[in-house]
Amino acid sequence: MTIDIRVVTTRDFLRSNRNGELDVQSSRKLLADIVRDCGKSIHHHVLIDWRQTKETPLAVSDLFEVAADLEDAGLRVGHKVASLHRTEDELNLGRYFEMFAASQGFAFQSFTDPSAALDWLEE
Secondary structure, eight states: OOOEEEEEEGGGTOOBOTTSOBOHHHHHHHHHHHHHHHTTOTTEEEEEEOTTOSSOOSOHHHHHHHHHHHHHTTOOTTOEEEEEOSSHHHHHHHHHHHHHHHHHTSEEEEESOHHHHHHHHHO
């Protein structure tokens, strides 16, 4: 069986407002639009690479809403989303998101090792 993995970097969806602050609403919409294409096939998974960001842009309070956005974009049981981080501290924020994603019905796991993330997506 062929598995398609879409690699998404933060440059693909994070947007700032005129003041240089994160535009959470626009960023959420862009990420949902990207994921919507992946949700059309049960064999299409997503790798979100956060390593280019200097700091984690989303607060814990945003994570549940992002998980709901991804469900609305078409992710269901059978889809996987891997989140790739630089540090263990960033990885811990990803662990919160894992809980929220599970409540929305799709598999989500956070990693610091790119090879481990790809291996999990291909399982």
